[in-house]
Amino acid sequence: MKHSTRKTHPMNPLSLAVVGHTNTGKTSLLRTLLRDEGFGEVKNQAATTRHVEAATIHDGSTPLITLYDTPGLEDAGGVLDWLETQSAPRLDGIERIEAFLASVAAKQTFEQEAKVLRQLLQSDAALYVIDAREPILPKYKDELTVLSWCAKPIMPVFNFLSQGDTQAWQTMLARRSLHVSSGFDTVAFDFDSEMRLWANLATMLPERTIPELLMNVRQRDWQVLDGEARRLIAHFLLDAAAYQQEISNDDPPEPTLLHMRDAVRQLERQMQQQLLQQYRFYQETVAQTDWALKPFSQDPFDPELWKEYGIRTTSGAAAGALIGLGIDAAALGTSLGLGTAIGGILGGVLPNIHSISNTLTGRQVLHIDPAAITFLAARSMDLLAALQSRGHAAQHRIGIGNANTRPSHLPWTSNKLPPELQKARSQTKWSSLNTGNEEASRNARREAANRLAQDLILQET
Secondary structure, eight states, X not given: OOOOOOOOBTTBOEEEEEEXXXXXXXHHHHHHHHTOTTSSOXXXXXXXXXXXXXXXXXXXXXXXXXXXXXXXXXXXXXXXXXXXXXXXXXXXHHHHHHHHHTSHHHHHTSHHHHHHHHHHHTSSEEEEEEETTSOOOHHHHHHHHHHHTTOOOEEEEEEOGGXXXXXXHHHHHHHTTXXXXXXXXXXXXXXXXXXXXXXXXXXXXSOOHHHHHHHHHHHHHHHHHHHXXXXXXXXXXXXXXXXXXXXXXXXXXXXXXXXXXXHHHHHHHHHHHHHHHHTTOOOSSTGGGHHHHGGGOSOTTOHHHHHHXXXXXXXXXXXXXXXXXXXXXXXXXXXXXSOOOTTSOSTTEEEXXXXXXXXXXXXXXXXXXXXXXXXXXXXXXHHHHHHHTBOTTOOSOOOOSGGGOOOSOOSSOTTOOOHHHHHHTXXXXXXXXXXXXXXXXXXXXXXXXXXXXXXXXXXXX
């Protein structure tokens, strides 16, 4: 078997074999590097991957790197014994590996290992995935010895870093002349760690062009994606802030209030799904993401939840105005089941108390309260932060804030909305809930959304 000696260049994608022991997270690594939670099969059991699977990272239509997911090495010790006893000592490593691949043992006894070695010979380099939680066992040393005979650059990649210690591993690897490694947790994603992975790999290759190009592409795409996500959130907040309903003083307000709250809940749910899709956490239906998004599906109009975010429901001016409009504020709060006291915010929906004409005509306009908008903004930014730090192999529920706690800050104080959101109160066309035309409303508020997205960036700390 002839092994490849080609020289890579930008039009000829770099090929990387992802190798390692069974159940160390090879497929998980590919999912996160590919930004595709649907690649391969991830299970907490041995030998999930039985065949070599390939996927390519592109820059537009230009292929950059092809990653090969290989089966787990289960009996490298047996392969090493065969190589040491059945191949001629005068042969070099590649020749001995090729002799093994041509043997009956490779076809019958060591079929999985043969697939790995065959792919590595055809690749430019290998990422050797290590479960940092595991002690250094003889089988891992055997694996590295066998892989080294393929004479290809091998970069160890440590998975599950938060639960393991790599110091002993680093010592063992150095004794095998593997001085360059990377830490990359496939569940708790860190963008800077990915950049270090590609940078470290570049130092091991005779041609660094492709890894460096990929780093530039990824940095560009990450910034673009972040901007798109923040604009998506800004559009959602403006849509909710501009939403209003008009009722007569003689009409019971509860049905309208409940309808408005339900409409905003649905609007938030739509925004959450769009964020998931932007970051390539694909789900076909809302129901399928309930397990993952549960912390983000709690009622956004629950004042008790607001308190966890440090938002207090204080609007003393509202009480007198409501009484002046002929509404029993205390009864209204009770009917909503929120126990809202006079002077409090009525379940996140506030009457327009500034228009004398409304009072004279016996009409009032209801809109979403600033505290509710602030909470929706904080929770949206929490979701964005969670997605930006979530590996595509993660199976756990998406948490809120640091260590699944509430955030330490709000994007702004709850009683002082940014100018764009304040302006939205008088711009009924900005809300698709008013117009029923999502595209027209989005176009009408586009400039305001762009400014608000920048405000979200500036306010984040």
